[in-house]
Structures are given as structure tokens and as C-alpha cells.
Amino acid sequence: EDQVTQSPEALRLQEGESSSLNCSYTVSGLRGLFWYRQDPGKGPEFLFTLYSAGEEKEKERLKATLTKKESFLHITAPKPEDSATYLCAVRDAGGTSYGKLTFGQGTILTVHP
Amino acid sequence: EAQVTQNPRYLITVTGKKLTVTCSQNMNHEYMSWYRQDPGLGLRQIYYSMNVEVTDKGDVPEGYKVSRKEKRNFPLILESPSPNQTSLYFCASSLGATSNQPQHFGDGTRLSIL
Numbered sequence A: 001e002d003q004v005t006q007s008p009e010a011l012r013l014q015e016g017e018s019s020s021l022n023c024s025y026t027v028s029g030l031r032g033l034f035w036y037r038q039d040p041g042k043g044p045e046f047l048f049t050l051y052s053a054g055e056e057k058e059k060e061r062l063k064a065t066l067t068k069k070e071s072f073l074h075i076t077a078p079k080p081e082d083s084a085t086y087l088c089a090v091r092d093a094g095g096t097s098y099g100k101l102t103f104g105q106g107t108i109l110t111v112h113p
Numbered sequence B: 001e002a003q004v005t006q007n008p009r010y011l012i013t014v015t016g017k018k019l020t021v022t023c024s025q026n027m028n029h030e031y032m033s034w035y036r037q038d039p040g041l042g043l044r045q046i047y048y049s050m051n052v053e054v055t056d057k058g059d060v061p062e063g064y065k066v067s068r069k070e071k072r073n074f075p076l077i078l079e080s081p082s083p084n085q086t087s088l089y090f091c092a093s094s095l096g097a098t099s100n101q102p103q104h105f106g107d108g109t110r111l112s113i114l
Helices: none
Strands: A003-007 A010-014 A019-026 A030-038 A045-050 A056-059 A062-066 A070-075 A084-092 A101-103 A107-112 B004-007 B010-013 B019-025 B031-038 B042-051 B054-057 B076-078 B087-094 B109-113
Touching: A003 A084, A003 A101, A010 A019, A019 A030, A019 A084, A030 A070, A045 A056, A045 A062, A070 A084, A084 B042, A101 B042, B004 B087, B010 B019, B019 B031, B019 B087, B019 B109
Parallel strands: A010 A107, B010 B109
Antiparallel strands: A003 A019, A019 A070, A030 A045, A030 A084, A056 A062, A062 A070, A084 A101, A084 A107, B004 B019, B019 B076, B031 B042, B031 B087, B042 B054, B087 B109
């Protein structure tokens, strides 16, 4: 069974204070790892897809990296508008439920001015 | 604008009264899926559809039905809702199930079953 664990559950940062969010996963074969951002009252918004160990993707202050067991979302010099819940999800290459995303429980990020 | 639209956004109803949550996407996506989001449990898949007339169970299908008669629509049906189905529901779609195109989500439907 696919499993995704995110840590920490909540993270409070001062504006400009860089940090990282962790996503550990267990799958029989990784088809893709996805990062989403979710604002209150909204659906998850796609950020990145990572396919293989060693891959990195960047978008503004966010950088996602991938190893064989985990992914990190690095936030550099965050701003208050980066406050949101960040979700990690994996898609298994095998199994019978094609397309299914298995989500972690998310990290609630709060950035104070 | 490319989007996934769910209706209603909020609904309070009573046990046993059949309800339908509609989901429509305008991106010509083949794959559609329903999730529920509960505190401490994250997002869990209820049902998914690979294409028109093709649907299958996700992790938590009990008490739900779906249909896919048209490519753009994927309604979620609760024939006899119970309080344990009180939750936040999301519909999502993507280009295909076997591609690595990301899933796009609607803004959610908050259901309260009394």
C-alpha cells in the first residue's frame, strides 16, 4: 500500500527565514511525485511534478527536490503570501488504480511579516 | 478559463435525503476523480473515471455512486447520506490517467449531513 508522510505538520516562519518541508513516501514504483498548494476554502493548486531521483524543479521562492525515498520543498526567503497548506502526493507506477494520487496530510505553513 | 467547477459549494442536509454534487471540466480531460478531505486523514480517493462510461472504485467508495455519461461531467451521488459522509469533497481532472499530467482540482463542496 502506498504511503506518504509529511513533516512537520505545521511550520511557522518569519518573513525571509528559509526552511524546508519534507515528504517521505513508500510506493512499489514511482510514476510521479506531485506538490500542491492549498489555500483556505480552495482546492489544491498544482506546483511541481518530479519523476526520478535527483530531479529538481523551481518556481519563484520554491524549489522541489526528489530522492528515492523522499522529496523536499525548499522555501527561500518566504513572504506572508506563501502561507498555505502544502500537499505532497504520489502516483504509483503499478497497482490497479491507475491515476490515483495518494496524498500526505500536508504541512501548514505560516509566514509572519 | 480552464477550470473544474463543482456545485453546490456548500450544502447542509439530513440523513437519508438523496443528493448529487455536480462536477464539470472544460479542458477535454479524459480522467476525472472524486476525493474527500477530512482533518487528520488527508485527501482520499472515492471514485475515478478513465473515460466516458468507465468508472472504478477508489479507497473509500462505500455510500457513493458516480456516473460518466459525458466527458466533461462526473457527478457524485449520495443516495442515502449519513453523518459520517460529512466532509469536504473535491473533484479533479487530468489529461489522462497514465500520463503524468497533473490533476486540476475544483474549489470543493462542503457537505454537512445532520
